[in-house]
Each structure stands twice: as structure tokens, then as C-alpha cells.
Amino acid sequence: MTHDELAEIRKAEQERKQKYKHKINVCMASGCLSLRSDLVKEAITKEVDKECLADSVLVSKVGCVGLCSQGPIVVLETKGEVREGITPEDAEAIIKSLGAEHDGGNSNELVDGVVLRLDSKFFTRQKKIVMEHSGLIDPDRIEDYIAVGGYESVLDVLTEMSPAEVIDQVTRSGLRGRGGAGYPTGLKWSTVAKAFSSSGEKFIICNADEGDPGAYMDRSILESNPHQVIEGMIIGAFAVGASKGFVYVRAEYPLAIERLKIALKQAEKFGFLGHNIGGTTFSFTVELRYGAGAFVTGEETALIASVGGQRGLPQQRPPYPAERGLFGRPTLINNVETLANIPPIIRNGGDWFAKIGTEKSKGTKVFSLVGKINNVGLVEVPLGMPLREVIYDLGGGIPDGRTFKAVQTGGPSGGCIPAEHLDLPVDFESLQQAGSIMGSGGMIVMDDASCMVDVAKYFMGFCKSESCGKCIPCRVGTVQMHAILERITDGTATMEDLGLLENLCGLAKNASICGLGQSAPNPVLSTLRYFRDEYRAHIEERRCPAGVCKFKNAGKDVYEEDLEVRDETGTSS
């Protein structure tokens, strides 16, 4: 593949699309697909055929549009409208509404689906780099990606740049790892590039083992535009001198896997993977590895063990994977979102990227908004945007007239940020100062009906069952912490228990091997910091301010009632 050939494909594809007067995009990412958006697309295609509009209306399958709560989503691109909750029965009305435009009629009444304009705040307040083409192109067609400038960066890098120049651009961009820790990507790349490998072999691994409760950014990126991640991997491999790449993706993401497989085949067919890519001496292949579903394998060293066929257990660092990773060779591990940032950075230059975001946190971040929020879905915002804007402008606020209480960021490794910190800018440092972390980008919004002790208990329960068991502070510490939280929420704890809980938090934080154990106490510590009075109310007054926790005494009544019911049924049968 040369630049000219690529340009030819791009031109042909763009011309093909321009032929059509209307474009209808049907979201076919996991969320909408689970609501049978495939049937919606089928119905619309049928309707187009029936009305003999196949020459003027293009119906295509696309990736995630962002509004995942109200699927299936259909985007009428030419009209600038997004319609939610479409059923196959709406197909006729949708096609009719295309014509209605010319009548100047009120087309919105024709379709049941709620109509959101593409120029509404939800879309305009976002800044899309990673998700730029998501919801606009068909993830299963490499031509679609090439049409929007895909794979150009790879050819540019291979033919015009040296590895050092690539790393320089990434360093200048200020990109930080999007997997959670926020380690400077350029620094990581240059460390691996400089690492000595006795066999000359180096590896690159794409971490697609997303496991935070409430987070699905990586899944959506892979489902919506797998090529962008593959392109990022090729550039990374060239920069650090790796000849082999692995995508470690969890087996719970069947659609992402399917689309990755198709994308890898196409990339190979078009000559972006394999021997002598772009006519240069650089060769690179990518293999898939499926994770069996363990939260701990998101940790670099555990992930490497798992890719290598071992039990997914973390290791004490140093040595770091950059020095001794997969099969003992220097290994570059980057998260899906980090790699997806690479092609735009190369295309537009590191300085362009560095202008977005805050001084220390550059670029954008994809967040998945879930919980008690109106617009449940994916958003991509420049770093440094105040939390309030993310929740109220993009998220549309709290439903049912309730009030905002806290937002949980960073998953089980993160913490809860209360209402008084709503004006906090969302960046790595600010979140950390507030006792939470950016994490991979899950945001669970909670209203005043949530009990924070209960929330902490939920996350500790998650960590308890996801602990690999290698080191004792995490293996037994999480169980003991969970037991104490359980005692608090059922009204049998004493203030002494609270002291024990805090001691255990300190131990797990400082003495565990890996990030999972070290960050497991974070939800507890952050809720203790901001909602200590709730803990006190549970312990000293035996009441749950939010009315969520059922105390032992109350539980007894239920149990007795239960027994009576059983007796009755026993006698009647």
C-alpha cells in the first residue's frame, strides 16, 4: 500500500457516499444491538427498497453514537437529527420524514422516538478525538475508515519519520495513559525503545481488559472503530521496535472481538499488517488473546502472565514490563483509548494535542456516564472540564427531580466525589487531590437516595471476589474490610470496628503487591472522608440516613414474616 493507492481508495469511497442525498446511520454497538437495532436497520433498508430510494438514501451500520440509555438510536445525518428508541415499525415514518423536509412540514411528529438535534448541548459540548469517527463509519468496513483519513498516519510514520521522531511527537503531545494511572505515554515509549533485548525481540500489548463496574469505553471504541486502535498499535510498534503485538481483550466482549477479528483481517489484506508494511523493511503482526474475565489482569504484570499462558498473577515491580515483560522481553503495554489517541496525534502533530486540556492533563477523555443521570452514555470531553458541566450539561442532570449526592469515578480503584466538589475540573491531579482517580473513565452518578456506606460495601465486595489471592493484605484484608462494612450496614458494628477498618485500609494500600490491592480501600477512604457522618449514623444511631440499609432488627421481622408465609403454604399443600 502506498500513499497514492490509499488516496485512490479514499477518493472512491468519498465519491460513493456523496452520491446519496440522505444518510441514515443505525447504531449497532452492544447497547443498541441488545435492543435489536439490527431489526431496525433491516426494516429501514426494506422500506428504502420498497420506496425505490436505494439510489438516494444510504442506510449504514455504525458504532456508538453516545446516548446508550435510549436505544436503538438512528441518526439522520443530513437532517442533523438523532432519534431515540426507534422500533422496526418506525421505519416507514422515518423514511417519510426525509421527504417531509421539502414540504417544510413538522416532521418530528411523525416518529415516536424522542428527537435530539445534533446541535444540542450533548453533542456540541463534547470534543471528540478518540471517538471522532464513532457513530459515523461502519466498523466492519476498512474503506469507511480510510475515507476519513485512516491509516494515513501509519504510512506517514513508516516512510517519513524515524522512531525517535514518532516518540518525540507523542512526548510533545503530553498524552498520559488512559488506563487509569496516567503515566506519560511518551516516556513509556522511549523507555521501551531504549530497553535492551538480547534476542532483539520486543512486544506491544493492547490492554482491552476493561473490568471496572460501570465502564465500557474500551468496548465501545473497539466496537465502533477497531481500525483506529490497530493503527495506533502499528505506530507504537514501529516507535519502540516491536515486531509482534497482542490485543488482550476480555472474552465477555464478543462483539468487540468479532469486529477486531474482521478489522485485523482487513488490515492484513490491505497490507497494513504483515511483512514489509508500506513497502518498508518494517514488519508487524497482531494476535488476539482472550481474557477469561479477571479484574486483576488489567494490571500490567498480571496481564503479561496471562498473555504468556500463565495464571494471571501480578508481580512485584521492579523489574518493570518496559524492561522485562512478556517472555522476559521489553514490552510496551497501552490501554485501548491511549492507542486510539495516537493516529490523530500523528496526523495533527503533538503540539495540536497539547493545546487541548489542562497544563498537566492534555487531550480529551472518554467517560461512561451511568447511574442516576438522564443521558446515560459515552461522552468525550477535553480534560479540565468541570464535573458540573459533565453531569448537568452533557449528562442532562439527575432524573426524577432528585438531587445530586456524589459521583464515583475510577471504578473500584477510585472514590466518591461529593456535591461540594462539583466545580472540580476533571483532570488527573484534581481528582487525585479529591481522593479519587480518573481511572479508565467510568462515572457512576448517585442521587440522594444512595447510601454511601452501602456503595463502599459494594465496591469492597467486588474487590474481594476479584482479588487474585497472591498476597495476603489483599486476599484476606478485603474480606475483613467487607465484613466490617457489612456489620456497619446491618447495624451491628461498633466504633472500634471503624478503627479496624481504617487500619486495614492503610495495610492494603501500602502492603499489597499490585494496583488492585493498593487501591481497593479507595472507595472506603473517600466515603469516610466526605460522608463520615453517615458511617457514624449507622454505628452510633443505628439508622441509615438514605434508608437503604436494612438493620438486623428490621431484618428479623422480615425473616419471621417469611417463616409464617412458609407455614401457610406448608399447611395448604
Add this chain to the structure above:
Amino acid sequence: MRREPRVKTLRIDDCDCAGREDQTVLDVARENNIRIPTLCQINGLTNVGSCRMCLVEVKGVPKLLTACTTMVWEGMKVVTNSERLHEYRKMILELFFAERNHICAICVANRSCELQALALELGVDHIRYPYLYQALEIDSTHDKFVLDHNRCILCTRCIRACSEIEGANTLGMMRRGVNDKVITDLNQPWGESRTCTSCGKCVNVCPVGAIYEKGLSRTESRREHTFLPYLTIMRGER
């Protein structure tokens, strides 16, 4: 071409020490008679740093590092016995005692148990956490040995000895978290294992009363602490 390891100078507690760059902090500390408590570590097997007993503070490193897996570097300043470390070690021992059945009075390893010895050394006399005590089975199907999961501290010494020294790979681990369990072959009864060579190395390395010889208490059974390093040296580079 193999490069000769360089010599590094470092400071452990108040003692100036010299160590080769391929030595761990623990190695150098032991050479200099500085005691760092260990449990999962045993000479002759790879170090995994899972029991966290040998955690040390290293100046300039925000995290605590395990002495058994950290290689020495030039100018390193190590603290092995601060108030904080002592407190953590005690807590870790408490968690071990709370995890499974470690009632010394009824244990075959009583008075020859490394967990018991450490608890005595560090002054653990109370367990502040509720005992978890899962009811686990005892596998006595093997002709010579018994595996009592209730006493196991999951240090994986037996698994490492079986795979690294004997090469049989009979022992392994299944499940995760507190449900971790040492298994033989594919979770079959030990007596039915066709890979076990009955070499007894696992018995020899078990620090507690989880694996023992039938009919003998741990105090009676003879344990050779030097044979693993000896075997490793005699076999040369693995």
C-alpha cells in the same frame, strides 16, 4: 557474552553493605546479619514476594518494596525495621491467623512452624479480626503424605518446589482470592495423581502444618533446609 555482575554499595539500617547487582536486598541483609522476617521465601526457589513479611522502606521510593525480590542498586538506603513496618508485619500475621485454622495446640506442626515462630518473634498475642475458618477438606489419599487445606497459608512454596526442583508440576493452584486452593493435578485426590513422584520436597518446604508425613508430627519429621540450594547449585544453571 555474559557480563560479570558489578558490585554495589548500599546502606541497610545502620550498616554499610556491599552486594552484587544480581543479589537481592534480602541476600545482602542476611550476609550482614540483619534480620528481615520472611515466610514465603525459601532459599533455592524463585522469590515471589507474596507474604509481604519482608517489606522494607527504601529512601526515595514512595512504595514499600519486598526485600526478597528487589535487587540492590548503588547508594540505596534501606530501612528494615521501622515502627510502621513492624505494625504492618503484625497485622499481616493476624490476617494469616484469621484466614484459616491455625490453632497451634491441635496442629502437627506445633513448635516447628514458621508462622508460629514469627508470631512469637513479633509479639502477636491477639487476633483482632473475626476468624474466617472455611470448612476445607483434608486430602489423605496419598500413601505417605497428607494435605490439610485448613492449615495452608498459600505461600506456594510446595508448588514452586514441585515445579522448579522436582519438575513434576503435580501441585498447582485453583480459584482466586480467599478461595485459593492448592491442588494436585487437575484437582484430583493426591493419591490418584499419576505425576506425583512422592519425592517429599513439598513436605520439606511447607512452613506450616499443611503438608506433612503420615503418622509423624512436624517436629519428628526431619527437614533439610540446605538441600534445595544444594540441588540448584549441583544442577547448574537452570
